[in-house]
Amino acid sequence: MNKDYEIKLHYWELIEKILREQRHDFLNEIQIIYGYIRLNKMDKAIEYINKCSKNAKIISKLSNLNCLELYLMLCDKFKEASNLGISIDFDVYSCCSKEDIVDKNLDVIVSSFEKIINIIIQCMYTNLYFEEQIFYIQEDKDRFIFKTEIYDDSVMSKLRSSLENFNGVFFKDRCIIYEAHLS
Structure with missing residues (x-):
């Protein structure tokens, strides 16, 4: 296997890992927010949304x-x-x-x-x-x-x-x- 192919394969595997983890994390966050709303704990839902927003901004910085x-x-x-x-x-x-x-x-x-x-x-x-x-x-x-x-x-x-x-x-x-x- 040539070196260029190995590098490309390596990066595709990393990208796949990122997408899988982000999808999993996003679905978990939606479930938690939904749970707070179902329990009529709007203050907790808003607090959790703010936390998710802050975390997304930090991850966005890293994506640079x-x-x-x-x-x-x-x-x-x-x-x-x-x-x-x-x-x-x-x-x-x-x-x-x-x-x-x-x-x-x-x-x-x-x-x-x-x-x-x-x-x-x-x-x-x-x-x-x-x-x-x-x-x-x-x-x-x-x-x-x-x-x-x-x-x-x-x-x-x-x-x-x-x-x-x-x-x-x-x-x-x-x-x-x-x-x-x-x-």
Whole structure:
């Protein structure tokens, strides 16, 4: 099987996964709203609709990423955090095109992103300090950058000790920054 065919097949499989998950999630949300309406709990229905709207806006921001693997992983982390009652948001800056990154080996980079975000989410889950955390994601043709600010010194100390051995992670002021160069 040639390399171009493998890449195209890989992306079609990812797109199929996204569509399947979104359809499933949408139908679940409709059922919950319908249940609230049937129970005549209009305030709960409106509250849930607002939550769904906010979540859709966050996922929409992530859809601006050109790296499909990164998009899928971040969507999964967003859902995981939401299920734990953790509020995260994303600011996404994409300064490249799909063509710039389609032939790059992104497995290690996306895996490192995931491990770093897992550590931060776990820390958020075990600390009452966090109300909402914003993750800044920048996508360039030659690198990806992740950044988040931590305002609590003890939390920053815990995260620093957990993340200091990750290649590409550094700390500046109150920020954790991960910079991954694409090859």
